[in-house]
Amino acid sequence: MSLKFNLSKTEKEFDKLKRRKSGKVSVKDLSGFIKSYLNEAGSDLVYHEPVDFEYEPIGFLPRVENLKVRKWAVEIHSLWKSLSRKVDDRVIENPDLHTILPLKYPMVIPGSRFREVYYWDSYWVIRGLLASKMYESAKSVVYNLISLVDEYGFVLNGARAYYSNRSQPPLLSSMVFEIYKRTNDLSFVKKSLPALLKEHKFWNSGVHEVKIQDSEGCIHSLSRYYAMWNKPRPESFTIDKESALKLLSDSDKQLFYRELASTAESGWDFSTRWMRNQSDLTTLATTSILPVDLNTYILKMELDIATLAKTIGDSLTAEHFSEASEARRTAINSIFWNSEKGQWFDYWLSNNFEEVHKWEAQGQNQISFASNFIPVWIELFNSDDSKMEKVIKSFQSSGLLCAAGIATSLSHSSEQWDFPNGWAPLQHMIVEGLARSGLKEARCMAKDIAVRWIRTNYETYKETGTMHEKYDVEACGKFGGGGEYVPQTGFGWSNGVVLAFLEEFGWPQDLEIGC
Numbered sequence: 199m200s201l202k203f204n205l206s207k208t209e210k211e212f213d214k215l216k217r218r219k220s221g222k223v224s225v226k227d228l229s230g231f232i233k234s235y236l237n238e239a240g241s242d243l244v245y246h247e248p249v250d251f252e253y254e255p256i257g258f259l260p261r262v263e264n265l266k267v268r269k270w271a272v273e274i275h276s277l278w279k280s281l282s283r284k285v286d287d288r289v290i291e292n293p294d295l296h297t298i299l300p301l302k303y304p305m306v307i308p309g310s311r312f313r314e315v316y317y318w319d320s321y322w323v324i325r326g327l328l329a330s331k332m333y334e335s336a337k338s339v340v341y342n343l344i345s346l347v348d349e350y351g352f353v354l355n356g357a358r359a360y361y362s363n364r365s366q367p368p369l370l371s372s373m374v375f376e377i378y379k380r381t382n383d384l385s386f387v388k389k390s391l392p393a394l395l396k397e398h399k400f401w402n403s404g405v406h407e408v409k410i411q412d413s414e415g416c417i418h419s420l421s422r423y424y425a426m427w428n429k430p431r432p433e434s435f436t437i438d439k440e441s442a443l444k445l446l447s448d449s450d451k452q453l454f455y456r457e458l459a460s461t462a463e464s465g466w467d468f469s470t471r472w473m474r475n476q477s478d479l480t481t482l483a484t485t486s487i488l489p490v491d492l493n494t495y496i497l498k499m500e501l502d503i504a505t506l507a508k509t510i511g512d513s514l515t516a517e518h519f520s521e522a523s524e525a526r527r528t529a530i531n532s533i534f535w536n537s538e539k540g541q542w543f544d545y546w547l548s549n550n551f552e553e554v555h556k557w558e559a560q561g562q563n564q565i566s567f568a569s570n571f572i573p574v575w576i577e578l579f580n581s582d583d584s585k586m587e588k589v590i591k592s593f594q595s596s597g598l599l600c601a602a603g604i605a606t607s608l609s610h611s612s613e614q615w616d617f618p619n620g621w622a623p624l625q626h627m628i629v630e631g632l633a634r635s636g637l638k639e640a641r642c643m644a645k646d647i648a649v650r651w652i653r654t655n656y657e658t659y660k661e662t663g664t665m666h667e668k669y670d671v672e673a674c675g676k677f678g679g680g681g682e683y684v685p686q687t688g689f690g691w692s693n694g695v696v697l698a699f700l701e702e703f704g705w706p707q708d709l710e711i712g713c
């Protein structure tokens with residue numbers, strides 16, 4: 199909610215409210231205060247008609263022949279209109295009254311409670327916009343994120359002042375790369391490259407950088423999530439305070455708050471993946487983990503920067519980043535890859551204080567998580583047939599592949615990034631990687647998972663009239679749950695992934711869409 203008057207006047211009026219003995223304010227008085235001094239939530243963004251929206255653009259999903267599916271795809275495509283926003287002029291004129299950041303370009307929000315731009319969501323929003331032929335809208339999303347890098351040195355978790363203490367999975371280079379592939383717009387690449395270089399530095403220096411020596415004595419540099427914050431997350435303040443109640447000392451509470459915010463930086467908030475004890479959230483240890491997926495995204499960032507720099511004739515940068523990608527590939531192979539199990543495992547640091555950590559076999563977390571398979575997204579890995587044969591076998595027996603898609607984990611923790619939830623971004627990266635593999639078996643598997651995912655999205659849409667943030671993959675036609683907020687609808691990345699899958703695999707006339 200934004201302020202109607204400046205902060206000091208608002209605080210003064212708040213302090214004047216009548217307090218009971220306990221120090222509490224009555225609900226009536228508090229409601230009155232909110233009405234008088236705060237604007238309605240969401241009023242700082244206004245609807246925006248995308249300049250490049252057409253009801254059914256030329257060349258839209260040419261391989262979708264089935265009429266039911268086509269009609270549904272057109273409906274999803276038209277959701278871009280309802281999710282398009284622009285920051286209200288009043289925010290630009292008076293930014294101090296608002297937590298929303300004064301972004302200049304039109305944007306696409308995920309939906310429901312998420313009424314601001316989110317970083318990693320934007321990658322799948324863009325994939326959908328590209329399938330919808332909305333190239334200008336896709337570029338606007340990137341220009342906003344670049345402006346955050348210019349201002350803060352990194353892309354924020356989301357475009358709110360209270361997100362300025364952390365980032366999210368870094369996919370800006372992937373966004374630029376996909377847009378360039380479709381538009382060949384060199385001036386767009388030239389404008390974007392400096393921000394990509396700056397972002398690379400953010401993830402490879404200071405608290406995010408970790409040095410680790412492998413079993414053969416080679417020292418590698420990898421990255422971790424680490425929020426610059428040790429207080430409750432402002433957007434979930436009371437929840438975090440309650441979660442911390444059982445911790446006694448202030449310093450333990452602060453450490454826990456940092457772990458909560460760092461887990462939000464990972465995009466997987468929350469999951470047993472980051473917990474020492476799977477049934478106790480206060481054992482979150484995200485800053486002590488080298489995550490497979492984060493380092494895969496950074497490897498992709500390095501490969502993307504090398505290619506993009508080359509296209510604009512900057513051979514020095516291209517050479518530097520292709521060397522950096524080679525070093526990270528070696529590091530991923532030696533720290534995360536487990537040849538016997540055919541998976542890449544997160545690496546748990548034995549303590550958080552050493553300058554150079556020493557790799558130990560027991561540091562690999564061998565529990566099944568969808569993130570153990572994210573490296574297949576990268577050509578460097580999916581083009582290696584002998585590795586992929588192992589990975590496919592391992593994936594098939596992992597238990598993660600379910601009736602309606604890939605489960606996030608096998609743990610029934612009631613956290614939202616655990617079983618039985620399946621998330622659109624994870625389906626997309628694994629499916630796209632399998633589809634690009636040279637192995638026929640991997641390509642068939644990719645299509646099979648995409649069909650399951652599209653069906654469950656369709657069936658749930660028909661049932662509830664909306665697209666969901668996450669789905670329950672145990673059975674077709676169920677949306678997901680768990681976690682600290684009620685399930686959200688709208689929904690940016692789910693729409694993007696359905697459109698991207700339909701673009702890649704099509705949908706023949708005679709293939710049944712229902713569950």
Ligand SMILES: OC[C@H]1O[C@H](O[C@H]2O[C@H](CO)[C@@H](O)[C@H](O)[C@H]2O)[C@H](O)[C@@H](O)[C@@H]1O
Binds near residue numbers: 317
């Ligand atoms: O408000 C609680 C948390 O909500 C966000 O996280 C979830 O939604 C995001 C938007 O779709 C998504 O990017 C993230 O992966 C989800 O877990 C937010 O990103 C968190 O920082 C926030 O604390």
